[in-house]
Amino acid sequence: MKLNFCSLSSGSSGNCYYIGNEFHGILIDAGISASSIRKFLKDMNISMQTIMGVLITHNHIDHIRGLEVLTRKNHLPAFATLNIWESILTPQMKISRDCIRHIPLQQKFHLAGFDIEAFPVFHDAPETVGFHISAGGKKITIATDLGHICQTAAPYLKEANLLVIESNYDEGMLLNGRYPYYLKKRIQSDHGHLGNHQTSVFLADIISDNLSHICLAHLSKNNNTPEKALQTLKQIFAERKINLNGQPLITILNRNKPTELIKLAE
Numbered sequence: 359m360k361l362n363f364c365s366l367s368s369g370s371s372g373n374c375y376y377i378g379n380e381f382h383g384i385l386i387d388a389g390i391s392a393s394s395i396r397k398f399l400k401d402m403n404i405s406m407q408t409i410m411g412v413l414i415t416h417n418h419i420d421h422i423r424g425l426e427v428l429t430r431k432n433h434l435p436a437f438a439t440l441n442i443w444e445s446i447l448t449p450q451m452k453i454s455r456d457c458i459r460h461i462p463l464q465q466k467f468h469l470a471g472f473d474i475e476a477f478p479v480f481h482d483a484p485e486t487v488g489f490h491i492s493a494g495g496k497k498i499t500i501a502t503d504l505g506h507i508c509q510t511a512a513p514y515l516k517e518a519n520l521l522v523i524e525s526n527y528d529e530g531m532l533l534n535g536r537y538p539y540y541l542k543k544r545i546q547s548d549h550g551h552l553g554n555h556q557t558s559v560f561l562a563d564i565i566s567d568n569l570s571h572i573c574l575a576h577l578s579k580n581n582n583t584p585e586k587a588l589q590t591l592k593q594i595f596a597e598r599k600i601n602l603n604g605q606p607l608i609t610i611l612n613r614n615k616p617t618e619l620i621k622l623a624e
């Protein structure tokens with residue numbers, strides 16, 4: 359079975375990721391407008407009819423901005439844990455009951471030909487999860503918002519063939535930037551976001567032949583640049599004498615437009 363991955367948008371302004379096989383697809387988060395999601399999929403010749411659901415990581419607006427319209431107009435089922443649903447369903451966010459699906463934590467479920475498991479991560483939302491998704495003998499892990507990589511989350515990240523991991527901020531840019539002190543502290547905290555250095559060190563620790571693709575995700579608009587994220591990763595790898603001979607392939611996910619489709623299994 360095929361296993362394709364594509365980021366439609368990744369960053370603090372909006373997140374939406376696509377995973378598909380030859381028959382169906384799923385979305386992870388709907389943090390951009392429903393019309394942008396439909397347009398981006400259409401541009402890639404992916405029919406909205408093939409999308410079987412959207413998995414939600416947490417209630418921050420950059421992950422659910424398009425959710426209400428997507429469920430209302432496209433009747434797309436949305437999957438989240440009980441705690442995440444409780445944090446999403448406010449008077450401002452009306453989601454039809456028909457579209458609400460509950461999923462367990464750390465327990466596999468099956469959707470559209472994929473085995474999916476949600477795992478908890480540390481972040482400043484009532485509950486936040488990452489997703490571990492497998493099909494065709496290949497595994498994708500997505501962890502876009504996490505302050506640090508705890509012992510529960512780490513095995514899911516280590517097992518991935520394609521790892522989508524946050525590289526939110528450059529430590530120097532954040533420190534010297536215009537954000538107020540409390541916000542800098544929040545971002546850097548264990549419940550905030552992963553910085554370039556933190557992510558690079560973790561990747562250097564876990565790198566193996568298994569890991570064929572690294573996608574650096576959720577870059578901050580104000581406190582990071584794609585060049586800084588890549589430069590930090592290359593520097594840490596060089597310090598550890600890790601030779602990058604085209605494997606793993608490193609992709610920096612675009613903030614406002616889709617990144618090229620990655621075909622993990624043919």
Ligand SMILES: [Zn+2]
Nearest residue numbers: 370418420503
């Ligand atoms: Zn986010």
Ligand SMILES: [Zn+2]
Nearest residue numbers: 416418481503
């Ligand atoms: Zn968040």
